[in-house]
Structures are given as C-alpha cells and as structure tokens.
Amino acid sequence: MTYCVAMKLATGMVFASDSRTNAGIDHISRFDKMRVFSKPAERVIVTLSAGNLSVTQNTLNLLDRRSQQNPDSPTLMNVASLYDVAELIGTTMREIKQRDAEYLRQNNIDASASFIVGGQIAGEVPRLFLVYSEGNFIETSHHTPYFQSGEVKYGKPVIDRVLHNDTSIRDAVKLALVSFDSTMRSNVSVGPPIDLLVYENDKLAVTMSRRIEEGDPYFGEIARYWNDGLKHAFAETPGPDWLSG
C-alpha cells in the first residue's frame, strides 16, 4: 500500500511518500514513489505515484523513451507549464492503460494508478496537481491546498484540522509526518522509508530532501509526542454529564 501527500503553502511546497509496494504480505518490496525532474533556475517538478506500479513506472518511462528517440517530443523537462505536465502525464497514463489494462483485468489485477505532480517552471507560479487514474486532473485551491493518494483516510483528519495556506514549511513537514504516523498505525503495509522533499517558492531548485529510515529519531519523537498529545486531548475532553460512572 502507498501513502503520498503534497501540500502547497504560501511560501512553498512539501512532498512526502512512503516507499513500499505491496503485492501480498509475503512480497513487500521498495520502489521509489517520488521522482524529481529539475534543471537549476529553470524548473523543479516532483511526481508522487500511487496505484499499479507497472502503470506509473511505464508512464514516466514511455516519456523518457520518446525523448531519447526524438528530443523534441514533449517531456516533463521541456513543456512550458505545470498544466502541460499534468496533461502529459494523464495522456501518457491513458496510453499505457490502453495497452495493458485489458490484460490486467483478465487476471483481476487492478490497473488504477494516480500521480500527484507539483513544482514550478520559470515564468509561472508554483502549482500542484492531482492526476486521477482516468487521466483527468485537478489543481489545488485556496480551500484545499493539499492532495493525498493511496491509503488517504487515516491521515486526513489531522491535515484537515491543522493545514492552512499560511502554515509554515516547517509545520507542514511536521504535519506530513504526523499524518504518516496515523496512517502507519492503522495500516501496517504503509511504512518507512519515507521520502520528504521541500520546495521554496521561486528558488527553482530543491530546498531540502531527506529519506526518513526505520528508527529515525525525529520520526520516533513525533510518534511519542503525538500519541501522548492525543491521549491528553481525550482526557481533557469532558465526559457526558447525563451518564453516571
């Protein structure tokens, strides 16, 4: 199972993804779900993939392959807008599914897949998109400045309560990890390493990237503080006065 989250803030963006691919409990492997396409001073594009690994990998690989065969073909490294990036990923994913999905269906294999894609291209503001399995896509709004994919529900309530457009990057990194902690407690197939990436507006270069491995001291601290904080919040919440005991 996958869990990915990306947040668009007033000052930048935070991306986080786990690295586990699950094909049954006895076969858990690790593949990078986060990929970065960057050219200093010109563009930083981050993709977080979820769902069928062959579909998401092939989507990006097909774009690479075409670029090798014809340098003028559109790729994440040469299109002019993040909008074009989202459309290109959606269209290419449709091609892959057209090629493979029927064969997967014959064996009851789920071909669904999605991408969160964001970053900045020189001349544009930073933008963040979610490309659905069907290839259509949406962009963040002021009211919903984040996207999740994969096992989204366990980690969503805390984001909904805490995240605003003016949340700091530092708080957003903490929030992403709290959200991962909630997800991992409820779904054992989501787990470290967690890939984290921070982009600050208009830098046109990755500000910070970090892989959080099993046993990471800061992630352990978050889990402890958050667990104690929730128990404290529960204790402080009043009980029903219409019930004795």
Add this chain to the structure above:
Amino acid sequence: MTYCVAMKLATGMVFASDSRTNAGIDHISRFDKMRVFSKPAERVIVTLSAGNLSVTQNTLNLLDRRSQQNPDSPTLMNVASLYDVAELIGTTMREIKQRDAEYLRQNNIDASASFIVGGQIAGEVPRLFLVYSEGNFIETSHHTPYFQSGEVKYGKPVIDRVLHNDTSIRDAVKLALVSFDSTMRSNVSVGPPIDLLVYENDKLAVTMSRRIEEGDPYFGEIARYWNDGLKHAFAETPGPDWLSG
C-alpha cells in the same frame, strides 16, 4: 454513508450509529440503523446495520415474518446464544442476497451489507460479533474489543490509541462520539442524529439509550474540545531540527 461503532468493555458495551442513508446527495433520508431486541431479565440484543438498506432491512424483516407464520422458527428473540444470533443473521442475509443480489448487480447497485450484533442472553457472558456481507462472522477478542462498519477509517485512529478492555463505559461513550466527530468532519454524508446505547454486564436490560440530534450541546462541546486538543497536541510536537524556518 453510514458509520457504526460498538465497543466491548470489561463492564459493558457501547453502541453508536448514525441515521443517514445516502442514495446520492439530493436524496438523503433517515432510517434507524440501530435496533434493539430485548426481554427483561432474559436478553438484550443490539444490531447495527450498514450497507444496502434493502438487504439489512429484509434480513430482519424476514425473520419477523417467519416468526409470525411459525412461532417456533428461530429468531433473535428465541435462540439460545449470541453465537446463534450471529449465525442466524448471516444465513438470513445470504438468503436475501440470493433472492435480490443478481437483480441489483444488473443495475450496478452494490448489494453489500453488514451487521454488528452484540448484547447478552441469560446464561452467557456478553458477546459482540461482526457479520460480514458474505454472511460469515467474527467475535471481538481481547486485543480488538470493538467493531466498526461503514465509513470506518477516519474515526479509527483515535479508537486504536485510546480503547482498552478496561476503558470505562463513560470514556467509551466519549470515545465513540469523538470518533463520530472525526468521521463527520471528513465525510459530510455521515451526520446526526446519532443513536447511542449503553449496556452494563448482566443487567439483561438496556442501561441507557439516547438520540443525539443536530445541535446537541454535549456533542458540540466534544467537537470544540477535541479540535482544540488536537491543535494543542500538534503545537507541542517538536518540529524538525534539521529544517530552518
């Protein structure tokens, strides 16, 4: 959408269910998802239903109907064990699905449904079961003393952190409502009224039942305290010292 939760504690049980049935946003109706079958000093059985309403309603109605036609036929009011209750519900639900499911499938209507059923029958300890859509069923264990059905994920993390076998009934009622608050914040199709029921071990009668309507002052207090408590817990959780700002 539905959300139901039932918890089995050392001293009793807490049941909670919302009352909304959703067939598209323009058609939200209310039907009781909680039903109580009781006979003082002899049995208290509580069912919480989720999923396709015609399947769950028909399951219980078919048992009523048969009992009218033949008072000796097995019903929730006459079988000797909660185990038999769970089996009877599972078997009857299979009958209904055998009759209706193929017709529903022809119109892409989801026939899945489930029951949480618990309580106590004289001569037995209190027991709590989950009857799956396929008619098979499981009972709570010491490690997992609760069941949820419907929109379960948003409200699960807090239960996993707080609930133990020795949680008091009063705390379990509070916990059920906190769990409802988390669910309702993330899924607008789950909402009040919330039906609450408390059963104390060996009473063989309902201890407390209460309908929490829209605007209930205690439920509003829970929502406020819990929201503030979570924000406080987040603020107290340390930020990453490897990130400036």
